[in-house]
Amino acid sequence: MSNLDQETLMADAVLSQKEDPSLLTVMVRNRAIFWGGILLSLFALIAIFGPFFTVDPVALSPMTRLRPPSAAIWFGSDFLGRDVFARVIYGARISLVVGLAVAVISVIIGLFLGLVAGYVRPLDAVIMRTMDGLMSIPAILLAIALISLSGATLGTVIIAIMIPEIPRVVRLVRAVVLTVREEPYVEAAIAAGTRLPMILSRHILPNTIAPLIVQATYVCASAMLTESILGFLGAGIPPEIPSWGNIMSEGRTYFQISPWIIFFPGVALALTVLAVNIVGDGLRDTLDPRIARKM
Amino acid sequence: MSVQDSKPVLEITGLTVRLPEGADREFAIEDVSLSVARGEVVCVVGESGSGKSVTAFTVMGLIPKKDLVPVAGSILLQGEDLLKKSDRQMRALRGEKMAMVFQEPMTALNPVIKVGDQIAELLEIHTNMSGSARKKRVIEAMDDVSLPDPKTMYNSYPHQLSGGQRQRIMIAMALALEPGLLIADEPTTALDVTTQAEVLALIKDIQRRHGMGVMFITHDFGVVADIADRVVVMQNGKVVEQGSRDEILRNPTHPYTKMLIGSVPSLTPPDRPEPEVAEIALEAHHLNKTYGSRGFLTKGRVVHAAQDVELIVRRGETLGVVGESGSGKSTVARCIVRLIDPTSGDITIDGANIATMPERELRPYRKEIQIVFQDPYRSLNPRRTVGQSIVEGPMNYGLGAAEALARAEELMRVVGLAPEALDRFPHQFSGGQRQRICIARALAMEPKVLIADEAVSALDVSVQSQVLRLLHDVRERFDLAMLFITHDLRVAAQICDRIMVMQHGVVVEEGRTAEVYANPQHPYTQSLLAAAPGREMDFAQFA
Numbered sequence: 001m002s003n004l005d006q007e008t009l010m011a012d013a014v015l016s017q018k019e020d021p022s023l024l025t026v027m028v029r030n031r032a033i034f035w036g037g038i039l040l041s042l043f044a045l046i047a048i049f050g051p052f053f054t055v056d057p058v059a060l061s062p063m064t065r066l067r068p069p070s071a072a073i074w075f076g077s078d079f080l081g082r083d084v085f086a087r088v089i090y091g092a093r094i095s096l097v098v099g100l101a102v103a104v105i106s107v108i109i110g111l112f113l114g115l116v117a118g119y120v121r122p123l124d125a126v127i128m129r130t131m132d133g134l135m136s137i138p139a140i141l142l143a144i145a146l147i148s149l150s151g152a153t154l155g156t157v158i159i160a161i162m163i164p165e166i167p168r169v170v171r172l173v174r175a176v177v178l179t180v181r182e183e184p185y186v187e188a189a190i191a192a193g194t195r196l197p198m199i200l201s202r203h204i205l206p207n208t209i210a211p212l213i214v215q216a217t218y219v220c221a222s223a224m225l226t227e228s229i230l231g232f233l234g235a236g237i238p239p240e241i242p243s244w245g246n247i248m249s250e251g252r253t254y255f256q257i258s259p260w261i262i263f264f265p266g267v268a269l270a271l272t273v274l275a276v277n278i279v280g281d282g283l284r285d286t287l288d289p290r291i292a293r294k295m
Numbered sequence: 296m297s298v299q300d301s302k303p304v305l306e307i308t309g310l311t312v313r314l315p316e317g318a319d320r321e322f323a324i325e326d327v328s329l330s331v332a333r334g335e336v337v338c339v340v341g342e343s344g345s346g347k348s349v350t351a352f353t354v355m356g357l358i359p360k361k362d363l364v365p366v367a368g369s370i371l372l373q374g375e376d377l378l379k380k381s382d383r384q385m386r387a388l389r390g391e392k393m394a395m396v397f398q399e400p401m402t403a404l405n406p407v408i409k410v411g412d413q414i415a416e417l418l419e420i421h422t423n424m425s426g427s428a429r430k431k432r433v434i435e436a437m438d439d440v441s442l443p444d445p446k447t448m449y450n451s452y453p454h455q456l457s458g459g460q461r462q463r464i465m466i467a468m469a470l471a472l473e474p475g476l477l478i479a480d481e482p483t484t485a486l487d488v489t490t491q492a493e494v495l496a497l498i499k500d501i502q503r504r505h506g507m508g509v510m511f512i513t514h515d516f517g518v519v520a521d522i523a524d525r526v527v528v529m530q531n532g533k534v535v536e537q538g539s540r541d542e543i544l545r546n547p548t549h550p551y552t553k554m555l556i557g558s559v560p561s562l563t564p565p566d567r568p569e570p571e572v573a574e575i576a577l578e579a580h581h582l583n584k585t586y587g588s589r590g591f592l593t594k595g596r597v598v599h600a601a602q603d604v605e606l607i608v609r610r611g612e613t614l615g616v617v618g619e620s621g622s623g624k625s626t627v628a629r630c631i632v633r634l635i636d637p638t639s640g641d642i643t644i645d646g647a648n649i650a651t652m653p654e655r656e657l658r659p660y661r662k663e664i665q666i667v668f669q670d671p672y673r674s675l676n677p678r679r680t681v682g683q684s685i686v687e688g689p690m691n692y693g694l695g696a697a698e699a700l701a702r703a704e705e706l707m708r709v710v711g712l713a714p715e716a717l718d719r720f721p722h723q724f725s726g727g728q729r730q731r732i733c734i735a736r737a738l739a740m741e742p743k744v745l746i747a748d749e750a751v752s753a754l755d756v757s758v759q760s761q762v763l764r765l766l767h768d769v770r771e772r773f774d775l776a777m778l779f780i781t782h783d784l785r786v787a788a789q790i791c792d793r794i795m796v797m798q799h800g801v802v803v804e805e806g807r808t809a810e811v812y813a814n815p816q817h818p819y820t821q822s823l824l825a826a827a828p829g830r831e832m833d834f835a836q837f838a
Contacts, residue, residue, distance in 0.1 A: 184668035185676045185684075187634050188733070192688030192740060193661045206678050
């Protein structure tokens with residue numbers, strides 16, 4: 001090895017000591033992720049532990065119907081005398097569970113279909129045309145149809161909301177796969193006899209993670225909104241389980257005399273969706289330049 | 296130029312530009328002094344990171360002000376200090392008194408505006424000519440850069456023009472307002488060699504006719520030999536040597552200049568012993584690859600990327616495949632590695648025809664043919680350590696983890712890197728080092744055939760010569776058959792035993808390197824060799 005070579009090696013050794021800051025550090029430094037994350041964790045804590053500290057959200061109390069908010073009943077009571085505070089707290093569970101479940105399941109299914117569509121050329125047209133078909137079905141209508149066919153349970157609501165979200169994930173993953181599969185390092189792996197599942201999992205999948213995390217937050221936010229809309233239309237979670245959507249739906253008739261029944265779940269929904277979206281934006285800003293720099 | 300004007304168009308004195316904190320050095324350029332006289336071409340030469348482009352962009356006032364701050368020195372353009380100008384004043388000066396031509400004409404032009412209107416826009420901003428006068432001036436300018444039929448071409452969009460034509464449009468745009476100074480930043484690097492020769496001749500000719508000063512940024516000493524009056528050599532942000540072209544090229548004094556010029560491969564192939572007739576490692580016969588978009592009802596357009604290609608490579612021999620972009624040389628390589636499927640023909644290795652073999656049967660033969668790609672920054676998975684990348688192939692074929700690692704360590708030594716570096720990630724290495732790693736990865740498969748697809752084209756000239764030497768060494772050591780794909784005739788002259796020249800997917804000439812270079816038969820080969828920049832200069836004398 002010539003002197004020049006050794007010099008560059010040494011120069012590089014010095015350079016390489018300046019490591020990139022870890023992903024966690026970058027994320028904490030980003031203010032959007034920090035504050036959005038705090039708000040979201042707060043809602044998560046309330047959803048998990050809140051119901052243990054409140055009164056029964058479905059306990060009827062005909063004596064105290066339509067009471068306005070006060071020191072004793074913080075968010076007032078509804079037309080059956082149920083405590084709105086307890087119902088909103090319990091509703092957080094439904095919203096977060098639906099949002100999280102839809103995001104996770106649609107990302108897993110979408111990731112698989114997207115990888116296959118992007119890499120296995122003969123299946124591309126089949127998968128993508130099916131996805132185009134799914135995308136042309138209005139989400140709410142599909143949900144109403146599914147729920148009236150198989151009854152309204154948490155499971156059917158999640159499936160109904162999830163199906164129209166899948167094509168969005170598939171398209172994103174396929175687009176990433178189509179760019180990455182042309183990279184010389186993928187071709188080198190093919191030339192080295194690496195089998196297809198390994199090429200996908202080792203060389204292609206890691207490139208899809210960052211955009212998928214960002215997409216998942218948007219799917220999560222939109223799923224929570226759709227769940228509330230379904231609840232509001234009376235097509236979602238059955239009325240005996242309090243969800244933000246059906247609390248608002250039931251309160252609609254009494255809006256003029258007791259607006260608090262709609263106001264508090266509405267605010268909770270808006271804040272949660274806002275928090276998820278803020279985190280999503282923050283992740284997009286921190287993850288995307290990182291990918292650009294590393295590729 | 297015999298008589299120079301006393302007053303320079305551009306005079307840079309003691310220019311220092313600071314880099315943002317946390318960069319690998321404090322200054323992008325330090326104490327740079329150079330001048331460009333009227334009617335003079337000054338070449339600024341250096342490898343990547345030498346600060347040659349930063350110098351040019353500082354003159355143009357196009358550096359990002361937040362990151363790069365000029366902290367000392369002055370830049371006098373016809374007597375006016377550019378560092379003291381406001382943004383508005385600089386905008387007025389750009390185009391009128393100085394203009395720039397960039398490396399990549401496709402991205403420097405707006406793809407959705409007619410090229411004529413793009414030139415006219417400049418006149419609209421800087422002059423108060425009427426619409427018809429502007430159009431007339433634009434057509435004159437396009438005529439001036441020898442574009443065929445400027446009236447029709449005025450209405451073309453950039454994608455309808457060839458690379459050379461686009462670069463001519465850029466030059467016409469730069470000259471539209473008759474600036475005193477033209478800055479050309481690697482203007483021919485993205486062009487094919489024959490087009491490059493034309494564009495260089497054009498710049499030289501225009502500079503003579505208009506008597507302007509040209510600051511020409513390049514990394515290519517062949518280009519320097521063809522175009523420069525004076526040469527400024529830069530290294531790590533500093534000017535190490537400057538002087539007239541002949542002084543620098545024939546009698547360099549600074550060791551760095553000597554090393555750079557010595558690294559330029561000579562166009563004269565070295566004497567090679569008549570090769571022994573060794574075992575044939577790879578054969579291809581009647582190899583065809585056509586790309587066609589067969590329409591649903593219409594007859595689609597068919598492109599013959601490779602047509603009836605015949606090649607034989609023996610063990611211990613290097614066959615060069617030379618051609619310009621679009622000649623089909625990479626298509627041939629990719630067919631042989633079976634990254635793409637040939638349309639028809641035979642590819643024989645180990646007695647088996649792998650041209651149309653299904654993937655399952657092909658697998659045992661894959662390890663016999665390995666490839667090293669052009670772009671060292673994209674050839675290694677950024678998320679995997681170098682070691683993981685190297686052992687991947689051997690472990691695919693059943694080698695145990697410990698043996699694979701031992702082989703990787705051994706190969707790191709072979710390619711001149713420390714075995715400890717196996718745990719590092721690709722971004723911790725320079726381009727040349729990454730290319731060494733890619734060679735190690737290919738060798739780990741113990742192949743019979745190594746394909747180098749423009750493997751040294753993205754490297755600086757000093758690194759290039761080291762990687763070439765490495766490729767030569769491993770070929771000897773492992774008795775490899777090497778297929779060397781390149782557009783660079785100098786590189787091909789030095790490393791190839793035999794040469795195959797391709798044009799439009801067809802092999803037009805084949806023979807022993809020395810014979811082809813000394814006595815090219817086909818007109819295309821003749822024009823390629825005639826266009827090679829700096830052909831009358833023998834650089835290797837300082838090696």
